[in-house]
Structures are given as C-alpha cells and as structure tokens.
Amino acid sequence: MFIDSANLDEIREGFSLGLLKGVTTNPSILLKEGKRRGVIVKEILDNSEGIVFVQATGSSYEEIYADCQEILAYGNKRIALKIPANIPGFQVINRLKNQNNAPIILATAIFSVDQSLLCGLAGCDYIAPYVNRMANNNINPYEVVNKTRKIYDDRGFSTKILAASFKNTNQVVDIFTAGAHTATVSSDVLRSMASKELASASISGFNRDWYELQSRLEFVKE
C-alpha cells in the first residue's frame, strides 16, 4: 500500500507502521505543503522508502512531456511519473515507453474501463482509478476495477491497479475485493485502518487488568 501525501509528519508516521511501499503525490497534495516541487520531492525521498510518484502537469503533449523531463531530471531512481490518462498523456506515455531506460509510469485520473484498457495496451506500469470521485459521480468504482482486472488478467497485461481517492476504510476493503492490486490512502484513512475503537477498548481492558495483577502481586510474599 502507498500513502497519498506530501506532508512529512504524515509520511514518517505512515512508514513507521512498516507496511508502505511508497508515496503518491499530485499537484493538489503539493499545494497543501506550499514548497517548490523539487524541494518537497527531495524531502519526501529522504523520509520514505520505495517509489515516490510525482505527477506531470500540462494540457498539451509538449507541456506534459517537458514536465516529465523536469521531474526525471531530479535524478533519483525512486521517482516514478504520474501522467494523466488523456490524449496528450497517452502520447507522452507512448514516447517515454519507447525510450531506452523507460521510467515507471502510472496513468492517473482513471474513471472508466475503456481508459484502463488503453493504459494496459500502452504498457503503463500502474493505473490509478479514483474510487471516491467515481462514487461521487454515480460511477460504480468496484465494477470499473473488477472489469479492468479481468481484462488485464485475461490478456496477461503487467499493469497494476493502484486505486486512489478514498474517503473511508470500507472503500479500501471493497476495492481490494474488487481486484485492485494495491491502493494509495491518505494519512487519515491509514490511521482509521490502524486504530479501531473496539480494539482500543479491549487493549485498555487488558492493560488495566495487567496493572491490577502487578499491584496485587506486590502484597503476595514470594
């Protein structure tokens, strides 16, 4: 699983759990930190492990390709590109995937199975279907991911489904059940996966009883 954040405290806390494979970012996430992209990406690299996904921006082929070059020029092998799954984005993916030492590419802003199919055919390493944003727009994200996974498995595509955009933990569980290979979650969602009220109540009870046992034993002669 990945953490969808550029906040260093959130990233450090997430990695302390020992289960994350990397960090995903996008321009909206970077905006919250208010630092230059090159600066925050370096800080993220220093405070995480695994892949760090950085999103290329632009509305034309030329702009997106130029931004990909700027991101790759950061010069760290852990950096992977997020590229929008639209016409100029596919054109850029095509060019990059036909170069020597092609970068790892995640096609982002996936809202439909036909988009996913094109990403598989284009040789993307990952796709990011936006679960909550689909749900908010009356699209069934579980059906999209389930059909995508079937196509990828049937065709032997190596593209992995990295689901994104969650507002609650049920969406995470349901998207894994629907066939996502992995997911990226916010710090809030990760925290609520790791801390359940019922578990906390049980753990507090065990701690209380343990201390009670210790205090009783103080009065028992060896």
Ligand code: G3P
């Ligand atoms: O990377 C895409 C993802 O961050 C979108 O999430 O919560 O803004 O819909 P959200």
